Amino acid sequence: MADFEIPKLTEFQLIPHTKDGVMAHSQPYVAKPEFQESLGFPGELVDNWEEKAVEKLGDLVKGSRALQVFLDACVKCGACTDKCHYYLGTSDPLNMPVARQDLLRKVYRRYFTFAGKYFPKLVGAVDMSKDVLDQWYSYYHQCSQCRRCSVFCPYGIDTAEISMAAREIMDEVGQGQKYCNEIIGKVFKIGNNLGLPEPALVDTLEGLEEDVLEDDGVAVKFPVDVEGADVLVVTPSADFFAEPHIDGLIGYAKVFHAAGINWTLSSYASEAANFGMFIGSHANMQKVSLRIREAAQQLGVKRIVFGECGHAWRVAYSFLNTLAGPFDFLDPNYPVPQHIIEVTHDLIQRGAITLDKSANDEHRVTYHDSCNVARASRMGNIPGGQFVLPREVIKASVNHYYDMAPETVRESTFCCGGGGGLLTDDLMELRVKGAQPRMNALQHVVDEYDVNYLAAICAICKSQFAKVMPYYDFPMDMIGSVHGLVSNAIQLGVKE
Amino acid sequence: MSALGTTYSILFSIATIVLVVGLVRRIMLYARTPAPLKIPTTPAPITRGGVAVRMLKEVTIFESLFKSNKWIWLFGWIFHFALLLAFFRHLRYAMSPDNPLFTLISLELVQTAGKYGGYAMLIGLIGLFGRRIFVDRVRYISAPSDYLMLLLLLGIAGSGLLMTFVSHTDIVALKAFVLGLMRLDWQPLPADPILLVHLSLVLILMVVFPISKLLHAPGVFFSPTRNQADDPREHRHGGEWADRMKAAGGQ
Ligand code: HEM
Ligand code: SF4
Ligand code: SF4
Numbered sequence: 001m002a003d004f005e006i007p008k009l010t011e012f013q014l015i016p017h018t019k020d021g022v023m024a025h026s027q028p029y030v031a032k033p034e035f036q037e038s039l040g041f042p043g044e045l046v047d048n049w050e051e052k053a054v055e056k057l058g059d060l061v062k063g064s065r066a067l068q069v070f071l072d073a074c075v076k077c078g079a080c081t082d083k084c085h086y087y088l089g090t091s092d093p094l095n096m097p098v099a100r101q102d103l104l105r106k107v108y109r110r111y112f113t114f115a116g117k118y119f120p121k122l123v124g125a126v127d128m129s130k131d132v133l134d135q136w137y138s139y140y141h142q143c144s145q146c147r148r149c150s151v152f153c154p155y156g157i158d159t160a161e162i163s164m165a166a167r168e169i170m171d172e173v174g175q176g177q178k179y180c181n182e183i184i185g186k187v188f189k190i191g192n193n194l195g196l197p198e199p200a201l202v203d204t205l206e207g208l209e210e211d212v213l214e215d216d217g218v219a220v221k222f223p224v225d226v227e228g229a230d231v232l233v234v235t236p237s238a239d240f241f242a243e244p245h246i247d248g249l250i251g252y253a254k255v256f257h258a259a260g261i262n263w264t265l266s267s268y269a270s271e272a273a274n275f276g277m278f279i280g281s282h283a284n285m286q287k288v289s290l291r292i293r294e295a296a297q298q299l300g301v302k303r304i305v306f307g308e309c310g311h312a313w314r315v316a317y318s319f320l321n322t323l324a325g326p327f328d329f330l331d332p333n334y335p336v337p338q339h340i341i342e343v344t345h346d347l348i349q350r351g352a353i354t355l356d357k358s359a360n361d362e363h364r365v366t367y368h369d370s371c372n373v374a375r376a377s378r379m380g381n382i383p384g385g386q387f388v389l390p391r392e393v394i395k396a397s398v399n400h401y402y403d404m405a406p407e408t409v410r411e412s413t414f415c416c417g418g419g420g421g422l423l424t425d426d427l428m429e430l431r432v433k434g435a436q437p438r439m440n441a442l443q444h445v446v447d448e449y450d451v452n453y454l455a456a457i458c459a460i461c462k463s464q465f466a467k468v469m470p471y472y473d474f475p476m477d478m479i480g481s482v483h484g485l486v487s488n489a490i491q492l493g494v495k496e
Numbered sequence: 497m498s499a500l501g502t503t504y505s506i507l508f509s510i511a512t513i514v515l516v517v518g519l520v521r522r523i524m525l526y527a528r529t530p531a532p533l534k535i536p537t538t539p540a541p542i543t544r545g546g547v548a549v550r551m552l553k554e555v556t557i558f559e560s561l562f563k564s565n566k567w568i569w570l571f572g573w574i575f576h577f578a579l580l581l582a583f584f585r586h587l588r589y590a591m592s593p594d595n596p597l598f599t600l601i602s603l604e605l606v607q608t609a610g611k612y613g614g615y616a617m618l619i620g621l622i623g624l625f626g627r628r629i630f631v632d633r634v635r636y637i638s639a640p641s642d643y644l645m646l647l648l649l650l651g652i653a654g655s656g657l658l659m660t661f662v663s664h665t666d667i668v669a670l671k672a673f674v675l676g677l678m679r680l681d682w683q684p685l686p687a688d689p690i691l692l693v694h695l696s697l698v699l700i701l702m703v704v705f706p707i708s709k710l711l712h713a714p715g716v717f718f719s720p721t722r723n724q725a726d727d728p729r730e731h732r733h734g735g736e737w738a739d740r741m742k743a744a745g746g747q
Contacts, residue, residue, distance in 0.1 A: 073715030156721030
């Protein structure tokens with residue numbers, strides 16, 4: 001099944017001994033010149049790239065307190081060394097967060113610190129070189145920017161920030177990553193990651209209306225580009241046709257239908273995902289974000305609601321207001337933006353929708369906290385609401401719910417292994433190995449509680465799990481949307 | 497006035513300037529460098545007051561480190577707490593008796609705690625050093641400077657303990673030297689080898705502080721993942737630069 005060794009599942013999460021260089025070969029495809037250029041980056045490695053890279057690094061550090069402090073402050077205490085799922089799954093020491101940071105830090109030190117300029121050997125500083133670039137390309141594409149390391153670092157050093165910076169430098173000198181950059185290109189050209197044009201989108205949604213009518217006997221609408229709707233829903237494009245994402249979209253539609261909320265999708269902003277974050281490019285992240293603002297203004301909606309997507313929720317919750325705000329043209333009674341979980345949760349609380357848990361009795365459910373939701377955003381109005389609300393929505397929809405082990409959920413959650421712009425077939429080995437800690441935790445609840453449904457609220461998690469679970473002998477249809485469960489349980493009133 | 501006293505007076509004056517100027521510049525750099533986006537590691541407090549409490553817990557009980565790794569926490573915390581105790585104990589050498597805080601610093605409790613804190617410091621440092629040598633992951637990430645930093649501190653603690661418990665130095669003369677330094681009225685320094693080793697190592701520490709990982713001490717307060725409140729929907733953060741970038745057409 002695979003030309004690499006699939007990690008074993010173990011009773012306890014083992015911390016492996018370091019095995020030098022075992023993942024050095026793992027590199028994603030390099031972006032073609034046309035895709036580089038469409039994002040404003042050089043097509044291929046520029047001549048004086050060493051110089052350019054150092055210069056860009058200097059600029060980035062000047063523009064980011066996070067980078068400046070993180071590069072200076074690490075004391076090499078080692079507390080983060082066993083926190084990354086990629087280290088746990090691969091044993092490659094350069095996948096230890098601090099070692100990953102050091103790949104950039106050693107260059108920073110060489111060119112920008114006294115100690116590194118005059119005593120490079122002493123502090124492990126090195127010149128920018130082809131070897132360094134190679135290491136960057138390998139190992140900054142072995143970080144899913146999940147922020148687990150940041151939770152456990154005494155100074156909150158977030159390797160995700162370092163990875164983003166390194167990727168931006170690589171883009172800037174002409175060595176971008178194919179997967180991310182092609183996808184961003186598609187968003188600018190067509191409106192979504194999948195390159196699904198408007199007519200196809202309309203078609204797909206009509207098909208969904210028919211399916212729901214057939215299955216439930218209720219005319220649930222999937223409106224697109226409806227001017228004057230109250231709510232604009234922005235969701236990852238995977239929701240439009242990939243399983244199990246689509247069940248989530250059907251769930252949102254049913255919730256709006258049952259609550260009598262007038263909503264619409266936009267064919268212009270038909271994508272919640274924002275890969276600009278993965279490549280660390282504020283400019284690209286802003287361009288993608290502004291599409292959502294424009295769509296909201298054009299359609300004259302009062303609220304913006306995001307569908308189930310992890311990093312999209314981070315960008316939406318944490319950055320949208322900065323990048324594309326202020327949103328003073330929207331209804332001030334609702335937070336901007338809102339998460340679909342917040343909407344559904346609120347409706348459940350108010351008794352505005354009714355759920356029949358027994359509809360999900362075949363499912364014994366556990367919940368995977370997605371990194372970006374867990375460690376980079378919030379839901380509701382209390383810290384940690386991002387852990388509480390999804391679980392309450394699930395528990396209102398099912399009778400059998402079981403959490404995974406505490407050290408693997410909430411802010412300690414393990415990444416699915418495919419986040420941060422790594423969800424591409426050229427990184428399959430990394431994705432399978434990086435999923436090991438999550439699969440381990442899942443195995444325990446399967447053994448103990450016969451769990452057969454892994455609920456998630458992130459498009460990347462869903463795709464990644466559907467792909468890697470079979471490597472660990474779990475059925476791929478075990479992964480499902482949270483709103484897929486809501487969809488099964490929601491009561492849509494009298495059948496017509 | 498002895499040559500020794502003059503030499504050390506000059507060295508300490510220089511080291512103090514390096515330390516203070518270096519630190520102030522670094523802190524200003526941290527304060528002035530923009531934090532374009534909201535990036536607190538969540539769950540995070542949603543108010544400034546909450547952030548202050550989070551920060552206080554980070555710097556007093558090393559909360560994140562505690563969640564992370566009990567051994568590093570134990571050794572690290574012992575070391576830093578002992579450092580604090582030693583710092584208080586040393587204040588007495590730099591304070592004239594008419595300073596209002598002198599009585600406080602001279603309390604038996606402060607002095608004894610500082611005295612035995614030295615042992616605790618050794619234990620903490622040896623523990624941290626041991627991890628660096630014996631845990632393969634930590635060994636992998638250690639540069640020569642990381643070992644040297646621990647050796648430097650071990651040297652300071654060790655020489656200090658020797659003077660406290662084995663071979664006392666002329667503390668009255670030392671105090672006169674320190675006060676002289678502060679009043680720019682240089683005084684002789686006892687020519688005691690252990691004392692000279694102790695002071696020389698401290699000089700090195702002072703000079704290295706602003707150019708090394710010891711910057712974690714001011715750095716922790718500026719770490720955006722820890723010092724930002726989680727309120728991006730309520731308050732538009734960094735709007736100005738974002739609006740400028742927008743006006744510039746996304747470049
Ligand atoms: C605001 C004040 C400070 C805070 C919150 C703080 C916090 C920490 C923490 C959490 C660690 C990691 C755990 C460990 O290895 O001990 C650490 C390491 C360290 N700290 Fe501090 N520290 C502070 C001030 C200082 C000062 C003033 C010094 C030195 C004179 C110092 C020297 C060190 C050293 C050498 C290490 C690395 C230990 C190793 O090599 O393992 N710290 N600090
Ligand atoms: S936990 Fe933080 S300070 Fe410690 S080694 Fe990792 S990044 Fe550096
Ligand atoms: S952000 Fe996540 S993937 Fe990246 S180094 Fe930290 S723990 Fe590993």
